Amino acid sequence: MATVTLKNAKKQFGAVEIIKGIDLSVADGEFCVFVGPSGCGKSTLLRMIAGLEDFTSGSLQIGGKEMAKVESADRGVAMVFQSYALYPHMTVKQNIGFGLKMTGHSLADIEGRTKRAADMLQLEPLLDRKPSQLSGGQRQRVAIGRAIVRNPEVFLFDEPLSNLDAALRVQMRIQIGKLHHDLKATMIYVTHDQVEAMTMADKIVVLHAGRIEQVGSPLELYHRPNNMFVAGFIGSPKMNFVNVEAGTGSSLKLPGGGTVKIDGMKAKLSGKLTLGIRPEHVELAKKTADANVSTVVRAAEYLGSETMFYVTLPDGTEAAVKADGLAKTQVGDTLLLHFPPKACHVFDPDGKTLHNGDLSK
Amino acid sequence: MFPRPIEKSAPWVGIAYKVFLPIALILWLLPLIGIAITSVRPASDLASGNYFGMPSGFAFVENYSSVFKNSNIGWYILNSFRVTIPTVIGAVALSCLTGYALAVYKFKSNLFVFFLFVAGNFVPFQILAIPVRDLTLKMGLYDTMTGLVLFHVAFQTGFCTLFMRNFMKALPFALIESARVEGVNEFKIFWHIVLPLVRPAMAALAVLIFTFIWNDYFWATVMAQSADVRPVTAGMNELKGQYKVAWELISAAAIVAALPPVAMFFLMQKHFIAGLTLGATKG
Ligand SMILES: Nc1ncnc2c1ncn2[C@@H]1O[C@H](COP(=O)(O)OP(=O)(O)OP(=O)(O)O)[C@@H](O)[C@H]1O
Ligand SMILES: [Mg+2]
Numbered sequence: 001m002a003t004v005t006l007k008n009a010k011k012q013f014g015a016v017e018i019i020k021g022i023d024l025s026v027a028d029g030e031f032c033v034f035v036g037p038s039g040c041g042k043s044t045l046l047r048m049i050a051g052l053e054d055f056t057s058g059s060l061q062i063g064g065k066e067m068a069k070v071e072s073a074d075r076g077v078a079m080v081f082q083s084y085a086l087y088p089h090m091t092v093k094q095n096i097g098f099g100l101k102m103t104g105h106s107l108a109d110i111e112g113r114t115k116r117a118a119d120m121l122q123l124e125p126l127l128d129r130k131p132s133q134l135s136g137g138q139r140q141r142v143a144i145g146r147a148i149v150r151n152p153e154v155f156l157f158d159e160p161l162s163n164l165d166a167a168l169r170v171q172m173r174i175q176i177g178k179l180h181h182d183l184k185a186t187m188i189y190v191t192h193d194q195v196e197a198m199t200m201a202d203k204i205v206v207l208h209a210g211r212i213e214q215v216g217s218p219l220e221l222y223h224r225p226n227n228m229f230v231a232g233f234i235g236s237p238k239m240n241f242v243n244v245e246a247g248t249g250s251s252l253k254l255p256g257g258g259t260v261k262i263d264g265m266k267a268k269l270s271g272k273l274t275l276g277i278r279p280e281h282v283e284l285a286k287k288t289a290d291a292n293v294s295t296v297v298r299a300a301e302y303l304g305s306e307t308m309f310y311v312t313l314p315d316g317t318e319a320a321v322k323a324d325g326l327a328k329t330q331v332g333d334t335l336l337l338h339f340p341p342k343a344c345h346v347f348d349p350d351g352k353t354l355h356n357g358d359l360s361k
Numbered sequence: 362m363f364p365r366p367i368e369k370s371a372p373w374v375g376i377a378y379k380v381f382l383p384i385a386l387i388l389w390l391l392p393l394i395g396i397a398i399t400s401v402r403p404a405s406d407l408a409s410g411n412y413f414g415m416p417s418g419f420a421f422v423e424n425y426s427s428v429f430k431n432s433n434i435g436w437y438i439l440n441s442f443r444v445t446i447p448t449v450i451g452a453v454a455l456s457c458l459t460g461y462a463l464a465v466y467k468f469k470s471n472l473f474v475f476f477l478f479v480a481g482n483f484v485p486f487q488i489l490a491i492p493v494r495d496l497t498l499k500m501g502l503y504d505t506m507t508g509l510v511l512f513h514v515a516f517q518t519g520f521c522t523l524f525m526r527n528f529m530k531a532l533p534f535a536l537i538e539s540a541r542v543e544g545v546n547e548f549k550i551f552w553h554i555v556l557p558l559v560r561p562a563m564a565a566l567a568v569l570i571f572t573f574i575w576n577d578y579f580w581a582t583v584m585a586q587s588a589d590v591r592p593v594t595a596g597m598n599e600l601k602g603q604y605k606v607a608w609e610l611i612s613a614a615a616i617v618a619a620l621p622p623v624a625m626f627f628l629m630q631k632h633f634i635a636g637l638t639l640g641a642t643k644g
Pocket of ligand 2: 043044
């Protein structure tokens with residue numbers, strides 16, 4: 001069975017180091033998602049696992065066997081490309097069977113596997129069409145079908161849904177989730193999309209500039225980010241960051257003179273720090289006495305179920321607040337905010353986490 | 362809509378278009394029309410100096426049949442085919458292979474090799490005439506079909522490689538990578554994926570090279586001497602006659618000799634379907 005293990009994997013293009021030493025272990029049958037900003041090396045890392053890029057140094061093991069020097073075809077991986085990469089001159093059926101045919105599988109075997117994949121992905125009515133006669137979502141399903149028939153131990157997806165519209169994306173997301181459940185194969189999935197990462201992953205790997213920032217389950221990353229980068233990257237709308245100064249004990253001085261006292265603070269605080277709090281955890285205060293900070297509303301989005309306020313703190317910091325749909329505050333009004341201490345994260349000047357709030361308390 | 366239909370533009374544009382188009386067309390076709398008319402002119406017209414006037418009769422059958430009777434032109438046309446077809450096959454096949462290597466593989470001297478192929482096109486072949494003739498003589502290839510074909514292939518491969526390489530480079534590379542991950546070996550990728558997708562380019566190249574080689578006069582005279590090897594371009598000389606130039610016969614022969622490239626064009630036309638890669642990627 002197939003675990004995927006990377007040890008100190010590095011990749012250089014010319015003199016530029018793109019992947020700067022990745023250690024990662026993906027368990028058998030796990031759904032692992034790589035996220036990170038554009039250009040951070042997600043695709044490159046995936047292509048290294050697929051065997052489409054050489055390792056500059058480091059090792060890759062798939063199912064316990066060393067693979068860094070093994071041909072792509074012998075790694076037991078299948079890759080679904082962002083661009084689908086369907087062969088335009090072949091029908092859907094030929095596309096799905098091509099790899100098997102070229103590697104000497106019997107016709108009956110190809111037929112059987114194609115049928116199984118077509119069943120799983122509802123492709124039967126399309127088998128005799130050419131890729132140019134398919135919609136985007138159908139092409140994507142064919143590309144996935146082409147991966148399935150090879151019975152790979154590891155599936156690699158490089159932003160497979162990014163060319164689809166929102167509704168289709170939701171549908172395909174569910175379909176891939178189901179596929180993972182049915183096949184129980186290891187899957188590594190690259191995406192830009194927060195929601196895809198949060199909903200599909202067993203494990204999320206946050207990459208930044210060729211390094212891993214943090215690895216963990218979606219909720220772990222949401223609740224206990226290791227650093228400011230992960231805190232800001234996971235969650236949408238993104239976490240608010242407020243410049244604060246350490247006060248006495250475990251209290252923090254907010255802009256505008258308010259303070260917030262952090263419970264259960266272990267680290268000793270001093271100097272300038274950053275306080276992080278998610279828009280959905282900020283509360284609106286009714287009276288000045290309850291408020292930590294007084295802000296001015298710059299923009300408001302009334303969505304019915306909720307209202308998003310974009311506010312400016314006294315020191316000019318901008319922040320977002322998610323309030324319930326009944327909030328009536330208008331643009332230009334003053335909005336009093338309360339920061340519940342158990343929702344506050346504290347970061348040192350280097351962006352390392354000093355304290356994660358614990359909402360369950 | 363683009364381009365805008367001519368009917369919808371200003372009246373003077375429409376008029377200018379209707380006046381100048383036929384003029385341009387006639388100017389452009391004049392040499393061809395001249396030859397076509399000359400080829401059916403009775404010999405007496407030319408003897409009496411009627412080169413450009415109305416023909417006094419219609420001597421199609423006489424002229425064209427005498428071309429075949431008075432010269433070995435049939436044999437020379439066959440020779441032309443024997444040179445052209447192997448050259449087209451050889452040059453296109455070779456350039457598909459070199460083009461694939463240069464388009465798909467990353468190796469150190471890739472660009473350098475590619476530039477060599479391109480640079481070869483800039484060498485004026487006239488300066489090569491004497492060295493090539495010496496070389497063929499030494500190799501025992503002078504005045505043979507093999508020699509002619511080999512040298513044509515060598516001279517055409519540079520351009521063909523440039524053409525095929527650029528065409529293959531434009532294919533979505535993910536197609537090749539996807540096949541590699543599937544375990545398809547390199548030659549099968551070339552054969553089953555790349556070749557079918559560059560078919561329009563191959564067809565265009567085949568027509569082009571066919572025309573080049575068919576119309577070649579230079580190498581045909583440098584490298585061939587005997588009637589066994591002489592292609593139709595060189596063979597037409599025979600019709601010049603001993604005492605006078607039989608223009609009507611030369612024109613008729615020229616028209617006959619021009620037919621195969623035209624036929625080739627129409628034969629290959631259905632392969633020029635562009636946009637075959639549509640639907641390979643996102644859409
Ligand atoms: N063949 C190459 N040669 C040189 N640099 C490359 C090559 N391929 C990728 N890079 C560089 O490596 C970096 C990472 O690229 P990569 O495609 O892995 O990013 P990514 O995280 O997938 O981004 P995106 O989310 O935009 O797809 C980029 O800065 C890119 O410019
Ligand atoms: Mg990418």
